[in-house]
Amino acid sequence: MFKSVADRLGIPHSSSSSSVSSHHSSPSSSPSSHHHHSRTSIFSSTPSARSPSRQQQQYHGRSAATTAGTGTGTGIGLTTPAAVTSASGRTTPAAPRKTSLSTPTQKPVLPPLSFFRDNHSNNLALSVADAGAHPDDPPSRAAENVVVSVRVRPFSLAEMKVAAGGPAEVWAVHEDSRIGYADEYSMRERRTAVDYTYDHALTGSDNEAIYSTSVKSLVQSAMEGYNGTVFAYGQTSSGKTYTMSGTSHQPGITPRAVEDVFKYIRENSEREFLLRVSYLEIYNESIRDLLSPEAIDLKIHEDRKVIESRERALTAPLSPTIPGGRKMSLGLRAPSAVRVSQLNLIDLAGSEKASTDIERRKEGAFINKSLLTLGTVIAKLTEEKGGHIPYRDSKLTRILQSSLSGNARVSVICTISPSFLNVDESHNTLKFAARVKKIITKAHTNQVMDDKALLEKYRREITELKAQLMLTAAAAAAAASVGQHEADQSGRPRPTTTEDSNLSHLLERERLKHEEEMVEMNMVRNALKERIDQLTKLILTSQSINTKGIPSSSAAAGGGLGEGHVSSPSASMGRYTVETTADGTVLEFPKEIESRLARKDTIVRQLQSELEAQQEKVALMKSALQKTAKGEAVDIVKTLARVDMEPEREKFLIEKRASIMNLNGMMAWQDGGGAGVLGSGGGVAAGGSGGSGGARQGSMKRVLRDPYAPTSTGARTSATTMTTNDEKDDAASVLLPDGEQLLLSPIPYDAYDYDDDDLMDTPWNRAELHSLRQAKRELEIVVIEQEKKLEDMVAFEDSDEFRNLVLELEEYREKIVGMEEEREGLRATIVELRNSVRRVELAKVGVENGNGNGVGGGSTGGGGGYVGRVPFSPPGSPSPSPSSPAMSATTTNTATAATAGSTATIANTMAVAAANRIQELEQMMQRERKLRMEEQTRNIGRIASLEAQVNILEAEKSYLLFK
């Protein structure tokens, strides 16, 4: 039913690509200075987008992975005065259309538009929304593959330097867009030849060429309402940013696209456009608006209404003239359909960041998740078996979902480095490009139509159908008269010649043919009538939506429209009038109905908000009760953890029982008993904590005593008020008339003004009761378990096993004490021995001194005196006699020089004896030391093993105690 895009645009089928190729073949047709000028002016309206190189510098510094992003940001609104007049153009299907960006004629579209930007380099995405489109504009393009271009950049200076004798070409780019290893390179490096064919394969620095071959037509379709996505993929430094952003001399794809967008808008002055520009970055999976850098970690929302432009585009109510010259007064504003499209221009992070799993792990937190997911998504999209496509795994793929899943024209520019150093990554890029090439997309216009637009569309269709109907009727009448005429002719008596019979045969055939045609036309006519009825119904239905609920059954009354007579459903309804004519429609909805409906609306709204308030109240009460039950359970668990001694345990159990009674009371009250029943519950609870009786608490029906809160006295309050605190542990208190301070459940039961309904058998009360019972059951289980544990513990402490363990423990303790004593004794012996050794050593030194200084003994009296003071008696050694050489030596100190000779002899003898003795003692000492050392080692081992045993016993003991 729909014509192709080219047909509808009134251009040859090849026009889109021919306009591209003409640009490609004559790039000079768009002088770069012109682009430069435009780019500057565009960016000046969005200052932060003006300096992509600054952004680039800023993000080049990062080692972390980054990826493309998008979103909505600063909007640029453009309104052209003649825009509204396009409405009449819309009603003329034959209106001439624009053929290309460079040779515009007329295009009935009104787009808003917006931009994107990516990672550390410059991503700019442009989204174009088009308001006021023709309702019957072409809905979709033919299915097409992603346009894949490969661009090999020139050698950089550094790369030239690396290659001695000039860089050898690695890649050969052929004119037919094939690319593979250069022969020389593959021979030298013994690399298997590869051969890839893409849509475009380019070299050099001319950005106009890449734009016109790979992007220009896509920008054109974006302006016509088709989504478009362009992204540059490739290793770091392969030229993505150069391609997307370019330089001042070679503006890249983004400035050229922006310029074309504005050019298109200029050339379609009868239209109104809304442009939206966003310039975003995805860095480590968080989106940042580069036009508003303080807004960080933006969220992605699915919002199919970029639509505000429609209102601006259609500020004046219109009365379009339909063919036939009659006015169609709708009582409504002009139909409005908004076409929204997006053009995403994305500069991805370096492809080397999306490699194998191992590398992924290596890069850890810095891995470029978006880029990896893009790879996965593309791989999945091209897999035959299909399955789940993980668009939601990364921000980039989420943003590109609608493009990648088919509703967009996509152009991928894969950039590679010419250097042999990067050959493997370049090859990976070529493989990626080949994979992407397999993706098939089928873009369609994102036309958003509201009921008014639909109404208009249906009306137009009705008019067309009626015209067809009239033609059909005329043709049928003609056919019938011809048939009749032929029948008349054939009914006449004629000579029965062979010629005549041939003629009558022919006439008969002709007649039958006409009859068939008539039947067919009647069928067509009926079908047309049916369709008209159906459409008329739809019109009234959509009208009824607009006027808040006119029953759709009344719409059927509008069926008369197809017949061209006036139909007045108002007569039957008596409240409103719907007048239809063959040429137009006047729909009037009396104010009375509207105001009645408005009143009803108000009542409904009031009821609704009342209902909500009630629901809120119920929810609050419920949560308060649940909180209490929960609080009880938590308290029990907490207390259990603390209780490990029997008396406390018992106390705890008593308290728990009391709280169960409390819950009983609460439930009894819930069951419908009210004050009295709760009073008894409170009474039991009071018993648990030694408080006063429950009868008095009848007046405190929603107040619960906290059985295990300390019964301290707090602030004095009246019996009818209570102080509460949201904190569970802070009990509220109530001063009873007799002066007793009651500590209450932390949950403010009196916070709500209950009425008798609270005691009624309502589903909510039942649910509440149910949850209370549940809480009680849980409490009971806890208590039973605890009692069981307590009994076990008591029984165990009475058992022989426990007594034996205690005895054993005592034995070990004694053993340890004995060991400790023994160890101390040994330590003392060792110390004593050490002292002995020291004394012997000193004695030795003294003797040696005496020997050396013997001749001049008088002058070294101090030394001699020292020796004389040494009372040496090692254990087991013969005690020195008072006439011993040592003692004699003392006397020699006072001898005269005349007796020096004999004294020296004596001293020598003594020294020899002393030396021998010392040697003897030293040997003894060494033996002794060795023995002691051995014993000490044995003792240390014993002590260690005993200590270990003690530790085990201690552990066992504490385990048992804990149990």
Ligand SMILES: Nc1ncnc2c1ncn2[C@@H]1O[C@H](COP(=O)(O)OP(=O)(O)OP(=O)(O)O)[C@@H](O)[C@H]1O
């Ligand atoms: N076709 C080209 N002609 C001339 N110079 C180029 C071309 N492509 C890239 N260059 C230059 O090579 C260098 C690296 O290019 P570019 O910054 O665009 O790489 P990139 O792929 O964006 O790297 P990254 O992923 O690190 O951002 C730049 O100095 C750029 O000007």
